Amino acid sequence: MSRTVLIDGSVSYSSNAQIIHSKILKELVMEFLKDLEERNESLITFFSLFLKNEDAVDIDERYDLDQIIKMLFALSAEKIDEIDSSPFYSFPKLSDKKEQITKFVERIYNLWRNKHRFMIQKSEYVSNGIQKIYKEMILVRNNTDFKSLITNFYRQILINISDDRLKVLRQLPSGAQVAFSVDNPKFKNDVLNGKDNLYKVPFVWGVVFEPPVIFYTNSNKRKGVFKVIDSPILDNIDLENPKDWFAFPIHVGKKYILVYVYKEYLAMAAGLTNLFELAGFGIVQRKKPDGIYFFGLEDKFFEKPEYKNGVIYKEKDGTYISLLGRDKHLDYFGYMKKMILTNHNLRIIDENNLPIHGALAEIVLRNGKKANIMLIGDSGAGKSETLDALNRLSKEVSEVNILIDDMGSLEIDDSGNVVAFGTETGAFVRLDDLQPGYAYSAIDRSIFMNPNEINARVIVPYSNYKEIIKPTKIDYFFYANNYVKVEDNNYIVFYDDWKKAYDVFSKGARMAKGTTAEVGLTYSYFANPFGAVQRKEKHEIIAQRFIKQMIKTNVKVGEIKTQLGINGFEDLGPTLAAKSLLRLIDEQ
Numbered sequence: 306m307s308r309t310v311l312i313d314g315s316v317s318y319s320s321n322a323q324i325i326h327s328k329i330l331k332e333l334v335m336e337f338l339k340d341l342e343e344r345n346e347s348l349i350t351f352f353s354l355f356l357k358n359e360d361a362v363d364i365d366e367r368y369d370l371d372q373i374i375k376m377l378f379a380l381s382a383e384k385i386d387e388i389d390s391s392p393f394y395s396f397p398k399l400s401d402k403k404e405q406i407t408k409f410v411e412r413i414y415n416l417w418r419n420k421h422r423f424m425i426q427k428s429e430y431v432s433n434g435i436q437k438i439y440k441e442m443i444l445v446r447n448n449t450d451f452k453s454l455i456t457n458f459y460r461q462i463l464i465n466i467s468d469d470r471l472k473v474l475r476q477l478p479s480g481a482q483v484a485f486s487v488d489n490p491k492f493k494n495d496v497l498n499g500k501d502n503l504y505k506v507p508f509v510w511g512v513v514f515e516p517p518v519i520f521y522t523n524s525n526k527r528k529g530v531f532k533v534i535d536s537p538i539l540d541n542i543d544l545e546n547p548k549d550w551f552a553f554p555i556h557v558g559k560k561y562i563l564v565y566v567y568k569e570y571l572a573m574a575a576g577l578t579n580l581f582e583l584a585g586f587g588i589v590q591r592k593k594p595d596g597i598y599f600f601g602l603e604d605k606f607f608e609k610p611e612y613k614n615g616v617i618y619k620e621k622d623g624t625y626i627s628l629l630g631r632d633k634h635l636d637y638f639g640y641m642k643k644m645i646l647t648n649h650n651l652r653i654i655d656e657n658n659l660p661i662h663g664a665l666a667e668i669v670l671r672n673g674k675k676a677n678i679m680l681i682g683d684s685g686a687g688k689s690e691t692l693d694a695l696n697r698l699s700k701e702v703s704e705v706n707i708l709i710d711d712m713g714s715l716e717i718d719d720s721g722n723v724v725a726f727g728t729e730t731g732a733f734v735r736l737d738d739l740q741p742g743y744a745y746s747a748i749d750r751s752i753f754m755n756p757n758e759i760n761a762r763v764i765v766p767y768s769n770y771k772e773i774i775k776p777t778k779i780d781y782f783f784y785a786n787n788y789v790k791v792e793d794n795n796y797i798v799f800y801d802d803w804k805k806a807y808d809v810f811s812k813g814a815r816m817a818k819g820t821t822a823e824v825g826l827t828y829s830y831f832a833n834p835f836g837a838v839q840r841k842e843k844h845e846i847i848a849q850r851f852i853k854q855m856i857k858t859n860v861k862v863g864e865i866k867t868q869l870g871i872n873g874f875e876d877l878g879p880t881l882a883a884k885s886l887l888r889l890i891d892e893q
Contacts, residue, residue, distance in 0.1 A: 306336040309569050312481050314426030314444050318451040321458050325378045334373055335364045337413050348412075351405040354397040372396070380406070380462045403466050410466070414459045417479065421520055421572045424448050424481035430488040430510045430586045441511050444484045448515060452480025482518050483575040486511030487551065493591045497563070498622070499539045505547035506565060508554065510586060512578045516749040520572040525755045525762070527639035531615040531627070531647050533839040538618035538626050542599060542606065553577055554584035557649045558714060558728040559774055560595040561588060564645065567601025567631060572754075573641040574600075579752050580642065580731040582770040596648035598627040600641060615644055617651065617839075625651050638754055638762065642733050643835055646712045649728060650836025653714045654844055659851045662833035663785075664688040665709035665725050665777065668890055670701055676890045677777055679709070679725060680865065682785030683832040686815045687867025687879050689734055691785070694883035701887055707732075707767055708777055712835070715851055718776060723855050727773030731766040781861045781889075784809050787870040787878070788816040788826055796885035799863035803852045806862045811848065816870025 310329060324330055341349045342364075352368060361367040376396055379388050389400045399406060426444045431437050456479050487507035497503045544550055544565070553564040553574055561584055566574040599606075606628060607613050613630025620626060625648045629640055650660035663681035680688040689710070696705040709725060710732040718724050736756060752764040783797070786809075800806035813832040817825060830838045837844045855862050865886070868878025 306332040307569055308421055309571055310420045310422050311568060312422065312424040312451065314424035314447050314484055317447055318454045321378065321381050324454065324458055325374055330374060331370055333413055333416055334370055337416055338368060339364050348405060348408055351402060377462060380465050381458055384465045407463065407466050410459065410462050418477065422481045423571050424484035426484065426486050428486045428488060432585065432587060437511065441486060441513055444486055444513055448480045448484050455479045478515060480515060482515055484513040485509045490586045490590045496591065496593045500543040502544045502547045506544065506550045506552045508552040508589060517753065519753045519756060521755055522572060523633040523636035525637055525758050525760045527637055527643060529614050530834045530838060531617055531644060532612065533617045535619045537620045539620055554589045555581040556584055556770060557581060557645055558726050560649050560652055561592055562596045562598060562645055562648060563594040564598045564600065570601045570636065573638055576638045576752050576764045577641055579764045579766055580729050580733060582730050594624065595652050596625045596627065598644055598648060600629050601631045602628055603631060615640065617648065623655060638733060646728060647835040651840065654836060654840045654847065657847055659715040659847050660833065660836050661713045661715055662835060664692060664711065665713060666692050667706040667708060668695060668702065669704040670890060671703045674890055674893065676780040678781045678886065679779050680783050680785045681810060681832055683813060683815050683829050685787065685817060685869065686785035687787045687869035688785050690869055690879035691867050691882045694879040695886060698883060698887055708773065710767065717854055721858055722778050723851060723858065723860060724776035724778055726776060730768050730770055730773060731764055733762060733764050736761040736763055779860050782855055783863055783865040786864050786866045787868060788814060789866050790868060790871050791866050796866050796882050797863055797889060799861055801856065803856050806852050807849055809864055
């Protein structure tokens with residue numbers, strides 16, 4: 306059985322019969338029995354009572370699954386002793402097997418709860434806010450009813466086996482973790498420029514979260530750099546079964562990216578909606594996407610095996626088409642986020658503007674002084690940690706307003722000022738990098754991924770779309786150096802010579818922290834393997850122009866030493882860097 310389970314959100318849930326007759330329950334029982342056999346657990350002896358054909362190869366032929374499910378149905382209605390004494394049931398004697406049945410019920414309930422559970426409601430899109438909320442509330446109600454049905458079914462079985470067990474009731478999350486409202490837009494023309502099946506995929510227009518949302522994915526690291534090929538591919542992408550895919554139209558900065566996600570990777574798509582702004586159907590129906598991303602394609606769509614790890618093609622009209630394969634090691638949100646941002650960045654470079662892998666924050670001191678500070682650096686350079694440390698200096702700092710968390714772009718306005726734009730309305734960050742307790746204070750808004758593992762992540766919304774696409778003038782432009790130990794209290798160095806500044810930024814040196822597959826001191830051109838390195842020749846010209854312009858217009862360009870990559874300075878380093886920034890703003 307797949308890890309991802311799709312639940313029909315168009316019906317109301319009120320009867321145990323809806324559980325008993327569902328395909329999902331039968332598949333759960335099959336998966337459970339298969340696992341018992343593979344592990345050769347002692348519990349398998351109980352199911353010998355339901356053997357149908359001991360020599361059969363397939364689980365559903367070997368065991369009488371219908372009889373097992375009917376047993377669960379009977380136990381949800383009557384006590385186990387009454388079932389044994391009733392002439393209406395043909396089960397083997399059950400009352401002397403209470404412990405085994407209890408273990409079976411508990412285990413299959415946990416198996417269900419370990420699935421990634423999504424409710425899908427086919428509902429006509431409406432632009433009116435009140436009507437939209439009304440439709441989404443129907444989805445909320447259906448999921449609430451479904452959750453209650455599952456919980457009560459499970460609990461009633463345990464009561465009927467032995468009512469001594471349930472002294473404490475726990476309302477464990479057991480419905481859909483995320484619910485989607487979907488529809489098929491009425492396109493004005495062939496805005497997608499691809500095969501007809503691209504238009505038949507259900508498009509998501511509404512999302513409902515049931516917190517806490519926790520997903521356990523098959524991987525927790527991203528590897529490699531996405532290859533860019535300057536040739537068209539879209540005409541070759543024909544999705545055989547459009548109903549197995551879901552389309553997520555999103556705003557990435559000022560760009561519109563359309564993301565097609567295979568059903569098995571809906572956990573990645575859920576994270577997507579917590580990180581970016583969903584685009585309305587008014588845009589979807591009439592606007593050609595700036596980029597398209599297919600997450601979870603079959604092997605046949607890739608010219609070379611290594612392309613499955615991420616490849617981007619450029620159409621003749623300038624649209625970038627991103628492809629990712631269908632593999633366990635790709636089951637990580639980093640492949641979702643970074644491919645989308647690479648697609649965005651390639652368009653930015655084509656427009657002769659500068660994509661930035663960094664963070665931008667407005668720092669406001671209690672004395673009224675303030676500055677917009679941009680920190681550039683690859684994953685683990687100390688950008689977020691330094692801003693977080695600034696936020697903790699609450700005696701002197703009034704506000705730390707995050708305008709860009711990870712990726713943005715720079716433009717030169719009509720007055721010659723360098724201004725920044727963001728891409729995301731949320732943040733995808735390591736749990737370890739957050740202020741202690743912060744992730745749990747936002748547990749009702751966050752999506753947690755692999756919280757029990759190294760590089761555990763959380764996706765937290767932090768801003769709104771209007772804020773991130775508002776042009777913001779930069780006051781300080783720093784490279785975040787996490788590998789040099791500070792001996793002379795010089796945590797900040799400025800450059801008046803654009804060539805020296807460009808050399809530091811373009812080298813992109815950092816001590817890898819394990820957030821990707823890299824370790825040790827590494828180098829990444831302009832700390833940006835997401836578009837910059839693929840278009841290095843053109844990016845160099847753009848980057849040099851922007852650094853010259855910043856120095857010319859009195860933006861302070863330099864380097865800040867976070868020491869995050871040095872053992873023993875994981876907490877102290879960003880704190881010392883933050884205090885230096887504080888003094889810098891206070892003295893300006």
